[in-house]
Amino acid sequence: MKKILTSILSLGLACSAALAADAPVNALKVTDSLDGITADSALWSKAKFSEVTLYPQTALKMNDKKANDMNAADKAKKAEVAALYDGKNIALMVKWADGTKNIQGSYSSDTYSDGFAVQFAGTTKKAEPLPYIGMGSEGRPVIVHLQKATASVYEPNGNKDVETQVNRNQTNLFGQELKDYDAKVASLAKTDYERVFTAQGFRSLTEIKDGSAKSSASMTYGTNGWSGTLSRPLNDDYIKSNGTVPVAIAVWDGSKNGRDGLKNLSSWVAVNLEGMKPDAKRLGEITEVSKGDAAKGKEALATNGCNGCHQITAEDPASVMAPSLKNVGGYSTVAYLRESILKPSAVVVPGYNRNAHSNTPWYTIEKGKRISAMTDYSFLDKKTVEDIVAYLKTLKAEVE
Ligand code: HEC
Structure with a gap:
């Protein structure tokens, strides 16, 4: 009996060991500019989608019992990823299933939004080994582009228009006046939550706010899931690209109180730029x-x-x-x-x-x-x- 068990066990191990890293994503070269590309651009119709697996991140447990319980039995998710490049910019589309559309509202602090992030390896003197997947490490920075699904949020924009910074339920407005109020808030509001961060290890995550990191991201909800797009330069102050661009992808599920470390995360995935020589070292490290x-x-x-x-x-x-x-x-x-x-x-x-x-x-x-x-x-x-x-x-x- 013991012998049978052991052989079943080693068979199981052998099978899962065969499930190696996700295959590289091939970025199609296009002549049109990818600046500000969204999910409905016709350029995506030619791109080939590859499967990338996103695992529940269990390195860090959050100090939130309710959220931890909700996610305790989590399975891995499959995402479909496609890439394009125009010589100057790289664009990625990530499609993932999510049965509930969760958008961060303007005044609710106990609801969480769906979102996604694409991480790139930052420039270092020595390109390998790649940085730690979630956060980078000392001397090995990462650049993280984060997009969350958000409703219009009024953010004080310096115009001293303080009367619109009040929760609509606490105004004494109703009927048409309340509608006008909502419209005004929406017109002043910031609707897009797109952020870029750099990190070199835990507790070093810093938002890049000086405009030196250019990017354009968006999210579209369709049948049972999201399509997220991101475009950014192939080369800037933060990353230097050759034929192989390492990326990692994360998604958050707002309906399960997902936020911060509570997410599904891929390993490093290689994106090979069509027509360019792949970087053998990086490719080797990712697919080893x-x-x-x-x-x-x-x-x-x-x-x-x-x-x-x-x-x-x-x-x-x-x-x-x-x-x-x-x-x-x-x-x-x-x-x-x-x-x-x-x-x-x-x-x-x-x-x-x-x-x-x-x-x-x-x-x-x-x-x-x-x-x-x-x-x-x-x-x-x-x-x-x-x-x-x-x-x-x-x-x-x-x-x-
Ligand atoms: C004395 C306790 C202890 C023992 C024994 C121990 N570890 Fe660890 N391990 C830790 C701690 C604490 C961390 C987190 C700090 C760090 O990243 O080094 C860690 C981190 C890790 C990580 C990184 C996890 C991540 O999410 O990135 C791996 C992998 C790991 N250990 C594997 C092992 C293996 C394999 C062994 C046995 C050969 C082992 N550990 C033995 C305490 C231990």
């Missing part, structure tokens, strides 16, 4: 498949006590000692997993609530640098590390 033995890695993981700190699969109890690894194989590259074992402090996932769990901080600060609480496993031999990496790659939720 571990040559380790996942079944042996599962054993090595137990022998080395990884599960003493980490939740490994959804069946294991949750842990406050370290991030859950139950989806880590979905949104991490092989290179990142290898580095996490050999150099735990290269990227430090900070933990969501140091005050609530002050006895189990995920890092300490030494000479201004964050040092991971994880054991340094650089003593492990290469083969064991590869086996563990191969097993970690199998840790991911099924697609819904």
Whole structure:
């Protein structure tokens, strides 16, 4: 019996290990300008859509029980991604299923909106390894373009028109007067929530507000889902492109109180620009498949006590000692997993609530640098590390 079980298990591991990274997206070269392109542009009709898998991000747990409960059983989502480029700009379209259209209202602080983000790798002296998927890391910046579905929000625009900054329910207007009031608010309002951020590790997310990051994003709701588009320069102060542009995609579900880290996230995906030579190094890093033995890695993981700190699969109890690894194989590259074992402090996932769990901080600060609480496993031999990496790659939720 035990033997049968083991072989079923290793078969399962072998199958999921075969599910390697998502295939590269091919960006079609077009002659028309992509400046300000939206989902209804005819240019998309020629683009080929590729599947990209988005996993529930479980590295960080939010300090919001209701939201955590709503998302506890989450599965991975499939998105369809297409790309175009015109020599100067790159444009991406992301289509994903979402049965409820959630738009952030102007005066409600307890509702959340649907949204999406596209992340690019920022320029560094050394292009590899790629930055940490959600936030970048020291010396390895990311640029994040975020678009949320928002209703008209009146934002004080410096014209001292204070009477329209009042919740409509608290005005003494009704009938036509209230309609006129709503129309005025809408005309003054900012309707588009489009932001660009840069980050070099957790707690360093900074919005770029000086106009140096140009982009144009929009969201359109259709039958059971969203189409989001983004266009941005191929080269600017933040990114330098060659034949392969690494991107990562995230989506938020407002109906499940999704916000901040509570999202579905892809691993790095390669976008190859048609007619240009792909960047072999970057492509290699993104699509690398571990040559380790996942079944042996599962054993090595137990022998080395990884599960003493980490939740490994959804069946294991949750842990406050370290991030859950139950989806880590979905949104991490092989290179990142290898580095996490050999150099735990290269990227430090900070933990969501140091005050609530002050006895189990995920890092300490030494000479201004964050040092991971994880054991340094650089003593492990290469083969064991590869086996563990191969097993970690199998840790991911099924697609819904
Ligand atoms: C003493 C507790 C402890 C042990 C034992 C431990 N880890 Fe960790 N691990 C952590 C902590 C804390 C973090 C978060 C800080 C950081 O990013 O280094 C972490 C982070 C990670 C990450 C990055 C997770 C992410 O979401 O990006 C991976 C992967 C990982 N560990 C794998 C392992 C493996 C594999 C082993 C066993 C060989 C192991 N850990 C053993 C505490 C531990």
